[in-house]
Amino acid sequence: MSTSRQVVVRPATPADAEAMAALRAAVAAEGRWIGAESPVDEAAAAVAIRTAIAEGKGVFVADGDGVLAGTAHTYISTAGVTTFGMMVAAGHRGRGIGAALLDRVVAWAREQGAHKVTLQVWPHNEPAIALYRRTGFEVEGRLRRHYRRRDGELWDAVLMALHLDEETHTSFTTARSSC
Numbered sequence: 478m479s480t481s482r483q484v485v486v487r488p489a490t491p492a493d494a495e496a497m498a499a500l501r502a503a504v505a506a507e508g509r510w511i512g513a514e515s516p517v518d519e520a521a522a523a524v525a526i527r528t529a530i531a532e533g534k535g536v537f538v539a540d541g542d543g544v545l546a547g548t549a550h551t552y553i554s555t556a557g558v559t560t561f562g563m564m565v566a567a568g569h570r571g572r573g574i575g576a577a578l579l580d581r582v583v584a585w586a587r588e589q590g591a592h593k594v595t596l597q598v599w600p601h602n603e604p605a606i607a608l609y610r611r612t613g614f615e616v617e618g619r620l621r622r623h624y625r626r627r628d629g630e631l632w633d634a635v636l637m638a639l640h641l642d643e644e645t646h647t648s649f650t651t652a653r654s655s656c
């Protein structure tokens with residue numbers, strides 16, 4: 478477990494699935510932060526969460542003031558690379574919960590032996606981009622007009638990454654340039 482400013486981050490259990498799905502639905506209903514759009518099928522989301530937990534993916538929750546206030550889902554997307562998504566309930570933002578969850582996401586990646594952590598974020602999501610930059614993530618690219626929203630709009634996504642093992646990254650670059 479990790480704590481930050483009285484926030485407790487812990488691995489999710491199957492018993493958390495409904496509350497996690499409800500949080501996902503609530504954040505989706507805000508309409509501008511996450512990929513999921515309203516209405517979220519909460520029953521299907523809860524099943525997917527239980528499956529992710531059973532598969533050993535990094536599924537974490539933050540308890541704030543005795544309620545489930547935030548979640549993070551992280552998984553190995555390609556060898557040595559983890560990808561994640563996270564959210565904090567609107568009424569609990571700005572209290573360090575996002576930072577505590579992100580610390581756990583990065584710790585999980587290290588535990589998996591990953592050399593890199595990646596994510597995608599909407600370009601207008603300034604709070605999230607600030608959080609990621611503060612933790613050392615850098616912009617690696619942009620997917621232009623990539624995601625079609627239900628209203629037909631095409632949104633860009635910013636690709637960000639944190640390199641956990643710059644030494645390996647550097648030696649790979651050196652080895653490749655010497656070929």
Ligand SMILES: CC(C)(COP(=O)(O)OP(=O)(O)OC[C@H]1O[C@@H](n2cnc3c(N)ncnc32)[C@H](O)[C@@H]1OP(=O)(O)O)[C@@H](O)C(=O)NCCC(=O)NCCS
Binds near residue numbers: 510566572573602603
């Ligand atoms: C992005 C999000 C997870 C941040 O969580 P949070 O608990 O509010 O963040 P914290 O209180 O831990 O703040 C950590 C840092 O994030 C940044 N940050 C948070 N809110 C911010 C805001 N409104 N404006 C600018 N920066 C902000 C700051 O760098 C902050 O560090 P500081 O307190 O030293 O200034 C939260 O806003 C959220 O869940 N948003 C909706 C869902 C979402 O966008 N998920 C990410 C999708 S990619």
